[in-house]
Each structure stands twice: as structure tokens, then as C-alpha cells.
Amino acid sequence: AGERVRLRLVNVCNASIYALKLEGLKADLITLDGQPVAPRDVSSEPMLFSPAQRIDLAVAADPDHQGKASLRSLRRDGSDELAGFVIEPSSTGAGKNPDPIRLPDNPLPKTLDRSGAxxxxxxxxxxxxxxxxxxxxxxxxxxxxxxxxxxxxxxxxxxxxxxxxxxxxxxxxxxxxxxxxxxxxxxxxxxxxxxxxxxxxxxxxxxxxxxxxxxxxxxxxxxxxxxxxxxxxxxxxxxxxxxxxxxxxxxxxxxxxx
Ligand SMILES: [Cu+2]
Structure with missing residues (x-):
């Protein structure tokens, strides 16, 4: 509890497209396909995840959640656990709300010059x-x-x-x-x-x-x-x-x- 972990998700399936959902975790999206993005709280929104895509999340235990946390794949009528996480109680930093992690951008243009494209x-x-x-x-x-x-x-x-x-x-x-x-x-x-x-x-x-x-x-x-x-x-x-x-x-x- 209180600790943040960088979780890198890589979809190496040949065809499966997932709608991912976290349970018991607070998560900020911090990169997509290896490129840093402005951090965004994705704790309660499903994330579409196709073959070859990569997602980095900065995750922390949800202080309101008890017991095991998990990464789940949504189906029409429920969800499957893809990965489970054990949250250990700790006295240091528990329940804190740390600043989001903002990774420095790679040298890519801010906007695309479409003249002459x-x-x-x-x-x-x-x-x-x-x-x-x-x-x-x-x-x-x-x-x-x-x-x-x-x-x-x-x-x-x-x-x-x-x-x-x-x-x-x-x-x-x-x-x-x-x-x-x-x-x-x-x-x-x-x-x-x-x-x-x-x-x-x-x-x-x-x-x-x-x-x-x-x-x-x-x-x-x-x-x-x-x-x-x-x-x-x-x-x-x-x-x-x-x-x-x-x-x-x-x-x-x-x-x-x-
Ligand atoms: Cu195709």
C-alpha cells in the first residue's frame, strides 16, 4: 500500500483485442506504444488494447479497496482475471495521493506540418x-x-x-x-x-x-x-x-x- 509500481502491458497475442479494467488499483496512463503521454487517471475506465500495443501504467493500491487487486479483461457478461496483485499492508505512505508521474517527451513534433505532405x-x-x-x-x-x-x-x-x-x-x-x-x-x-x-x-x-x-x-x-x-x-x-x-x-x- 502507498507504493507506486510502473506496470508495462504488452499485447503479444496474435489476434485478441482486450477491454482492460483494473480492480483495486489507482492507475495513471503514462505511455502508449513507448511514447510518454500526459498522465491520465484510468482507474475506472476500460482501455482498449489491441495486438502490438503497449501501455505503461503508474499503479498504486486503491486505499478504499480491501484484499487482492487485479487486471481484468471485460466480456459482455462479466470479466476474466489476467493478472492478480497482492497488496501488502504498510504503515509508510499508505493512503497518500502522490503527484502523477510525467515522463519527459521524446523528440517528436508537437503538431504535424501538413503543407507539402x-x-x-x-x-x-x-x-x-x-x-x-x-x-x-x-x-x-x-x-x-x-x-x-x-x-x-x-x-x-x-x-x-x-x-x-x-x-x-x-x-x-x-x-x-x-x-x-x-x-x-x-x-x-x-x-x-x-x-x-x-x-x-x-x-x-x-x-x-x-x-x-x-x-x-x-x-x-x-x-x-x-x-x-x-x-x-x-x-x-x-x-x-x-x-x-x-x-x-x-x-x-x-x-x-x-
Ligand atoms: Cu487485420
């Missing part, structure tokens, strides 16, 4: 109950029946599987805005390598000061605008982090030239 539309298609009729697979356009035969049924920007040519090529330092349009009936945790992005718009609604992340859960029929500065030269993957989806085509790459 490269705007890339990425239609996400495929899967059961999807509308995918055809996609380019290994350089050839295949119909849905052929795509099912080669087990490549998810597409990004009309292409299924890693293409030979990059989705786009950006100059080092250029701003990039990805317009991800989920035309599937499934949620997709979209993940990029090499960068952190900020959500600029969600379903046409501007999001001011959204946190820097590298994995964003995009729900069915959602349209999400992600922005980042291409300051890291190289060849980088952009893919769904539901690994079955990535293995069945929902993966592409882009390059940043020096």
Missing part, C-alpha cells in the same frame, strides 16, 4: 463478409476465388501480400498522411515500423493533440487519418498486427529516401 489513400479490404472482388497478388490481378486458393484474402490499396514496389516513397523529413479506410467487417490493429504517428482525423472528425503511437485499432467501416514525419530513412512495413491477417495479405511496405 504526401497524402496516401489505403483502402483496407477482404475477409469474411467483406467486399473484396479482386486484388493484385505477386504482380497479377486475381479474382476472389483465386485469392482464396492462394490463401491471400486481405488487401491494402488493392494489393494482397508484400508487393515488389513500395506503397509510396517519401523524402526524408517529409510529412506523410495515411488515409486508412476500413472497408472490411473486422477491426484491424494497423502497425507501422520505424515511426510513431498521430491520429489526425477519425471518421472525418479532427483529433487535436492525439498521442504518438505505432499501432492504431481501426474498427469496421472506420476511416482514420494518420500523420507522421518521415525522418527515418529505410524500407518499412505497414501491416495489420492480427498476424493471421498479415500472413493472408494485409501487409505492405514503403520507403523513405535519405
Amino acid at each position: 504526401l497524402n496516401i489513400e489505403v483502402k483496407m479490404e477482404g475477409g469474411a463478409m467483406g467486399l473484396l472482388r479482386s486484388a493484385v497478388y505477386k504482380g497479377r490481378k486475381l479474382g476472389i476465388d483465386e485469392l482464396i486458393q492462394v490463401k491471400s484474402i486481405w488487401a491494402l490499396a488493392g494489393v494482397t501480400g508484400l508487393p515488389e514496389k513500395p506503397l509510396f516513397s517519401a523524402r526524408r523529413g517529409q510529412s506523410v498522411v495515411l488515409n486508412l479506410i476500413n472497408e472490411t467487417a473486422w477491426p484491424h490493429p494497423m502497425h507501422i515500423h520505424g515511426f510513431h504517428f498521430s491520429v489526425l482525423e477519425r471518421n472525418g472528425k479532427p483529433m487535436a493533440g492525439a498521442p504518438w503511437r505505432d499501432t492504431e485499432l481501426i474498427m469496421p467501416r472506420e476511416t482514420v487519418l494518420l500523420g507522421f514525419v518521415a525522418d527515418n530513412p529505410g524500407k518499412w512495413l505497414l501491416h495489420c498486427h492480427t498476424l493471421e491477417h498479415a500472413a493472408a495479405g494485409m501487409i505492405t511496405w514503403f520507403e523513405v529516401t535519405a
